[in-house]
Amino acid sequence: MNGDQMMRAHSATLPAPEFANPAWVTPVELAKATVAIVTSAALHASDDEGFTAGDTGYRLIDSSRRDLVLGHWSPNFDHTGVKMDLNVVYPIDRLEELAQRGVIGAVAPRHVSFAGNQPDDVATIRLDTGPAAAAALRQDGVDIVILTPV
Helix, strand or coil: CCCCCCCHHHCCCCCCCCCCCCCCCCCCCCHCCCEEEEEEEEEEEECCCCCCCCCCCCEEEECCCCCCEEECCCCCCCCHHHCHHHHHCCCCHHHHHHCCCCCEECCCEEEEEEEECCCCCCCCHHHHHHHHHHHHHHCCCEEEEECCCC
């Protein structure tokens, strides 16, 4: 069994949370929406604090920044695609193109990055840092997020 097969087999055994009353909102029309990226690639600006093992925090990334560092420390993650094109995990250039064409209303001024390779307990992200990051995006007027899980 290769590494990919092993990871898939392991992932299939992990429990997923179920929510009795999931929240729902009707989003703003896409052509009027401000869109942000939320990634789990552990990206951070070159002059910002990097992620450490088990880091459940997040980093806000200014839309103008392209000097981002991939902070993923998992030995199972292949960095090649990201080194070739940041848009693989952080499609900021594609969002800007969509805004220029009028497909979306605007690109958010900031985006959010988490470290995706977390231990089994993600309660801190779910109950603390996740809602805090969402609040920061709401303050920026974000209507919709694109999730780029890594």
